[in-house]
Amino acid sequence: MPKPCPEEFRQDVVRVARNRGPGVTVEQVAAGFGVHPMTLWKWTRRADIDDGTKAGTTSQESAELCEACRRIKVLEQENEVLCRAAACLSQAHLPGKGSTCS
Template sequence: MTLQKWMRRADIDEGAKPGQSRTEATEIRELRKRNRLLEHENEVLRRAAAYLSQANLPGKGSTRP
């Protein structure tokens, strides 16, 4: 059974059979991780922008006349 799995994996990696190669799987995993990081950074920036825009409203703690 193990030998069959190795042979099937080798065929996929060589392009002889359809499927996802190891390099593609690794790349997809890394891209998904990067995407999660960027989405988190965007959320932080969105919240910071909302907070700063609230601080600049007149009558909301602003010292400007």
């Protein structure tokens, strides 16, 4: 997988593509910067969404959602550990039962 381009480079390429002169195609701009035309199209679409000119989930919202999902997963794992510990400790205090926790 190719290494991702720096954000500043992406912004520069998108700016040039948006401000290209008449008769200059997106393919020509992409070739001039050494990126695939579809990549430039995706960068332009992402920039439009981030700028609010197109509907969609912005990069920041997407990053926040990914972070929230990661945090939820950790909390669910911690909750499972606590539930198992509570069940183990409650059985350890039953009459005639030894500690079954391992």
